[in-house]
Amino acid sequence: MAVDDAAFREFFASEYSRLCWLGFLLTGSRAEGEELAQEALVRIWWRWRLGRRPADPARYARRVLVNRQRSLLRRAAVEARSLARAQPAEVPPAGTERAMVLWEAVQALPPRQRAVLVLRYREDLTEAEVARLLGLPVGTVKSASHRALARLRQRLGSYDLDPAASGTEERR
Amino acid sequence: MSLDTELRELFGRDDETPWPGEATAYDRFLRRRARRARAVAAATGLVLVALLAGAVLVPRLRPSPVVPVAPAPTKVRVESQGFELRLPSGWKVDRELMGTHAPAAGETFPATSIGVPQPAVVGLVLTPRSGKPPGASITITTDVNERLDYSQVQGGSRRADGREYRYHRGSGPGDVGRYAVMWPDWCHLGMTCQRSAWPRILLVTGSAPSDHDQVRQIMKRIVGALRPITNSRRPPPPPTVPARTKVLLGTGGSGRTAWEARIEPLGGNSGFSIRFPWLQKHGKKGQGMHWESLEPQDIQLQGTWTLMDCLSWWSPGSGVMLSGLARREVASVRFELEGRAPATVPTFGRDKGLPWVAYVSPTVPTGSRIRRVVALDDAGREVGEEHAFQGDRLCGPI
Numbered sequence: 001m002a003v004d005d006a007a008f009r010e011f012f013a014s015e016y017s018r019l020c021w022l023g024f025l026l027t028g029s030r031a032e033g034e035e036l037a038q039e040a041l042v043r044i045w046w047r048w049r050l051g052r053r054p055a056d057p058a059r060y061a062r063r064v065l066v067n068r069q070r071s072l073l074r075r076a077a078v079e080a081r082s083l084a085r086a087q088p089a090e091v092p093p094a095g096t097e098r099a100m101v102l103w104e105a106v107q108a109l110p111p112r113q114r115a116v117l118v119l120r121y122r123e124d125l126t127e128a129e130v131a132r133l134l135g136l137p138v139g140t141v142k143s144a145s146h147r148a149l150a151r152l153r154q155r156l157g158s159y160d161l162d163p164a165a166s167g168t169e170e171r172r
Numbered sequence: 173m174s175l176d177t178e179l180r181e182l183f184g185r186d187d188e189t190p191w192p193g194e195a196t197a198y199d200r201f202l203r204r205r206a207r208r209a210r211a212v213a214a215a216t217g218l219v220l221v222a223l224l225a226g227a228v229l230v231p232r233l234r235p236s237p238v239v240p241v242a243p244a245p246t247k248v249r250v251e252s253q254g255f256e257l258r259l260p261s262g263w264k265v266d267r268e269l270m271g272t273h274a275p276a277a278g279e280t281f282p283a284t285s286i287g288v289p290q291p292a293v294v295g296l297v298l299t300p301r302s303g304k305p306p307g308a309s310i311t312i313t314t315d316v317n318e319r320l321d322y323s324q325v326q327g328g329s330r331r332a333d334g335r336e337y338r339y340h341r342g343s344g345p346g347d348v349g350r351y352a353v354m355w356p357d358w359c360h361l362g363m364t365c366q367r368s369a370w371p372r373i374l375l376v377t378g379s380a381p382s383d384h385d386q387v388r389q390i391m392k393r394i395v396g397a398l399r400p401i402t403n404s405r406r407p408p409p410p411p412t413v414p415a416r417t418k419v420l421l422g423t424g425g426s427g428r429t430a431w432e433a434r435i436e437p438l439g440g441n442s443g444f445s446i447r448f449p450w451l452q453k454h455g456k457k458g459q460g461m462h463w464e465s466l467e468p469q470d471i472q473l474q475g476t477w478t479l480m481d482c483l484s485w486w487s488p489g490s491g492v493m494l495s496g497l498a499r500r501e502v503a504s505v506r507f508e509l510e511g512r513a514p515a516t517v518p519t520f521g522r523d524k525g526l527p528w529v530a531y532v533s534p535t536v537p538t539g540s541r542i543r544r545v546v547a548l549d550d551a552g553r554e555v556g557e558e559h560a561f562q563g564d565r566l567c568g569p570i
Contacts (some may be wrong), residue, residue, distance in 0.1 A: 034197075112441075122180070136438070167426040
């Protein structure tokens with residue numbers, strides 16, 4: 001079945017930057033973020049082409065991207081041997097010094113904890129949705145989130161954070 | 173501002189900003205799509221190309237026997253910035269640049285308190301022994317004052333060890349330019365240092381009124397000859413286990429709060445789990461198992477890595493159980509609770525041949541606050557500590 005190229009291109013234009021940014025947040029690397037976004041869009045295009053256009057293509061794209069990143073994580077042991085991939089994360093575009101410190105702290109989190117935070121705070125997914133997307137029990141998502149926020153507070157210890165203001169869930 | 177809000181702002185900050193290279197992204201996408209369509213043919217072709225490239229490149233990569241390498245006379249070390257340099261022939265250290273360095277955990281230089289900035293040599297200025305080219309100098313230092321990021325380096329060339337570097341042209345008559353070399357600062361266990369929020373870049377900067385090409389050649393030679401030492405050498409990763417590992421470490425408790433501690437995979441990742449057989453049998457589907465992916469770095473760093481389970485959810489009055497993994501040398505674990513006597517438990521599972529042992533606490537009352545979890549060796553010495561749960565009330569509201 002022929003793809004409606006104009007419609008797909010419109011979809012591409014509307015989602016590309018957003019997907020790249022999500023990939024960047026998940027991986028800490030612009031190049032890898034863009035790679036994930038491109039890969040997700042190619043997969044959607046094939047689906048589109050086969051006449052199986054997802055009901056919510058943007059949501060589907062996010063799902064593909066996150067799943068792809070999960071499979072990349074499984075290869076992390078191999079990838080970590082590559083010096084280039086082991087570099088500290090790139091910095092995001094200009095921000096306050098505090099935002100830079102927070103960014104570094106986020107990037108220092110283990111990948112799973114980082115993914116949970118990104119999906120919760122960027123994509124506004126519920127813990128159950130994050131769990132489904134990452135293929136984890138809800139309890140594990142809760143504890144990963146708790147651990148991640150605790151670690152961020154620890155790293156940002158020199159700043160005046162208000163832990164009580166953070167809506168962290170305690171239960172696992 | 174709460175941490176939640178800050179994270180939302182951080183993650184959403186650039187939502188409306190075009191992604192760099194977005195203008196050409198669709199073209200790249202089309203090329204990728206076309207590549208995918210040709211995947212099978214390409215795979216065959218790639219094998220052929222790889223064979224051909226190998227045949228051509230391998231002889232070139234062999235060390236050439238005809239290139240004379242004059243042994244340089246002196247080595248200099250700048251420990252705080254993690255480099256050692258064999259001085260290029262005909263050049264000397266004119267002076268050392270002083271600055272400060274904040275030692276991280278595990279760093280033995282300078283032998284002082286962790287995190288407290290200390291005076292240290294942070295760079296070198298080299299000049300030609302013969303004075304020629306006249307007025308020439310090469311400075312080797314890091315970007316501590318410039319706060320460069322790795323975009324200054326990427327897209328250039330790579331040293332033999334894979335570190336990227338890039339040349340930046342000089343901006344004036346006496347400015348030869350500079351090489352920026354990726355020089356990550358590893359504190360310990362494969363983690364980058366938190367002493368700076370910025371990545372570390374080594375800068376080799378040249379200055380000379382004339383003969384720029386000659387100085388630049390020396391600079392390039394220096395870039396290739398810099399040897400990583402101390403904090404620029406990535407430490408070996410902490411021990412871990414294959415993702416498929418499945419081991420029962422131990423069992424305990426009784427009735428509704430009986431437990432089983434295991435290493436077992438979930439979704440292709442290895443993890444530590446505590447199963448509660450009673451709840452698995454009588455609870456809703458999916459209940460009764462607390463699984464977390466392994467965090468070998470945390471275990472290595474802290475000595476322990478603690479999970480919490482609220483037993484009172486299904487067995488009222490039972491309190492909280494703390495469990496986890498510890499480094500193999502940990503013989504016992506002490507739980508220090510606010511306002512209560514500490515509880516010490518022996519570790520178990522040493523006979524399972526894993527890099528870790530496990531521990532399970534006696535049940536503690538709901539709402540307790542934990543001050544720290546302490547790892548103790550055979551002799552009762554503290555060999556690690558974990559500030560678990562940030563002093564929050566266990567199984568209670570924060």
